Amino acid sequence: MTTPESKIIIVGAGVFGLSTGLHLAKSGYKDVTIFDRCAYDQKFYNPANEGCDGASCDINKIFRATYETKKHSQDLALEARKIWLQWNEQIRTSKPSDLPAPLTPDDEVLVNCGVFHLADKREMFPRYQTNLKATAETAPEFRDLMYIKDNAEDEDRIRERGGQWHNKYHRFDHMRRGATNGFLDTGAGITLADKACVYARHLCEKAGVKFVLGEPQGYLESLIIETLDKQKRVAGIRTRDGSCHLADVVVVACGPWSASVIPEAHRTVEATMGTVMFMDIPEDRQDLRKKFHSDNIPVWRFIEEDADGGYEGGGFPITAEGRLKFGFRARKFTNFQPHRTQADLKISTPRTKWSANPIHTVPSYGLERMKKVIGELFPELTEIGFTDSRLCWYTDSIDNEFVIDYVPNYGDSLFICTGGSGHGFKFLPILGKYVRQQLEKTPGAFTKIWKWRAVEEGKAANGLEEGEAGPREMSKLRLASPEDFKFAVVQAANVPESLAKLTLDGTKSSHRIIGAA
Structure with missing residues (x-):
């Protein structure tokens, strides 16, 4: 279990690592260092630049809060949405000299352009039915921002919103000669991923997080594993330049490379x-x-x-x-x-x-x-x-929920923070708040959901x-x-x-x- 006095190393400067570092520093942790093999301070998370091949390095990602009956994910997305909009305002009102390159005050990190969910055939796709019903029950103010295709009442409602949204509502009418179903979610949109990561790293640095980026100094060569009285613990990491960096806890936030670092995670x-x-x-x-x-x-x-x-x-x-x-x-x-x-x-x-x-x-x-x-x-x-x-x-992960927990059999010295399953980016502004709870072993809404788990023999496990x-x-x-x-x-x-x-x-x-x- 960590405390603000713990020395923390985070391996991976993507969404999970950035958000964890930011919220630890904001909560009073004084010694947090993030390592990454990519020189993001020079490559700016731009997927066109050499070495930027993590999932967080992208031009855009979908932002949505529809999660069928998974209210915990919906609530997390809506909580993140508020911070995304705050970041937009902070960037807009900043002096150009106060922003990290290549951001300017004209940039947004969340663009509220809407998401149109479409499916073949006229009858409503079951997943869409569930999303609409669940949102109406748990977040009615956001259900009001959703407009069902070919629905006369919603046609009238969205016409009142103005030309832009009305035009988007009819953008795909021609598809399959109109024989499609779905809904336009005007509360959704896109995050500009590379710019968002640049800004999050900037906020981390302002909060006191240290970064070691690029090869060989930021490249994880191996974990430093000690064994005492048959109990393993991770004492730190060794980087490709031969340096050893000691820590009380090592957080592995390496995305799809996580099992390459922690072999025990290959069935998780x-x-x-x-x-x-x-x-x-x-x-x-x-x-x-x-x-x-x-x-x-x-x-x-x-x-x-x-x-x-x-x-x-x-x-x-x-x-x-x-x-x-x-x-x-x-x-x-x-x-x-x-x-x-x-x-x-x-x-x-x-x-x-x-x-x-x-x-x-x-x-x-x-x-x-x-x-x-x-x-x-x-x-x-x-x-x-x-x-x-x-x-x-x-x-x-085996169920598309994140895996954010201590790795068994390492005496609370090795922590895994991964399992984005293709939908984790939208939580960048807020995820670390709940990662900190897991690190500190504070029971919360995500304690059981994000726990360490693995494939069970004979059971389907998301492939x-x-x-x-x-x-x-x-x-x-x-x-x-x-x-x-x-x-x-x-x-x-x-x-x-x-x-x-x-x-x-x-x-x-x-x-x-x-x-x-």
């Missing part, structure tokens, strides 16, 4: 990869840049089920630089490799553009489904085609039960070629010719994940 969390594609819209296509601006289009998500698995994915408004991002997450893939410290163990290990064995493509499984959906939805984008890709590595033999293993997949990034000449059979200059849609896959970001 697993690195899984989502498929992300990008389109860079040329400056001379101001028509498209305007159409896909957050003023004119919300985040969209689409679900379609079929015998072959289907589609679950979506897209984001355009960035200031002209980049559109699309994601597919109905099936998330694994990459089993020998564990770096335990020769007899294989675990799923991230492989990225910046790995020793770099990869610059994605599995064709998700890409082909994305092309079908996006081609139907936005045929005008098919002439541009995808210009870039990314394997976005998540940290799936973790599959192991190396499972169907998602990358070695079994066909990877896309550069030619696959292009769209074929699309004869959009499901799209009326009169709408061929508009469009947006989606579908789902055979490996179902329990939650969604």
